[in-house]
Amino acid sequence: MSGNAVRSTRSKEPLLIATARESLAYGIAKVSKSKNSVGFIHADEAYAKGELMRRLGISQKFWDKMLDEGLPYANIGHARWITGRSVIEYIERTSERKHPQNGEAT
Secondary structure (H helix, E strand, O other): OOOEEEEOOOOOOEEEEOOHHHHHHHOOOOOOOOOOOOOOOOOOOEEEHHHHHHHHOOOHHHHHHHHHOOOOOEEEOOEEEEEHHHHHHHHHHHOOOOOOOOOOOO
16 A cells, blocks of 8 residues: 555554555555554455454444355354455445445446
């Protein structure tokens, strides 16, 4: 990613600055400075269920809905693991648009 890593003046945590194109290419969900809020989802990484729920800011109910709608996962040890790529594909597959574009059906 060609974004610049900079440091916040209030924190020692680096902040990542990326262009919109880079954000889409890497499947970044949302960026926040807080450790307890949502964050990056990278297509080339795998996430444990709890970490993914934290990063997306989703509830157990929404997690169950994602699984019911076909989100693939793997049981490794006693944890469920999900690839970033499958999450991004799920989001793209289930996304809605307010207005159809380029002759798409409503």
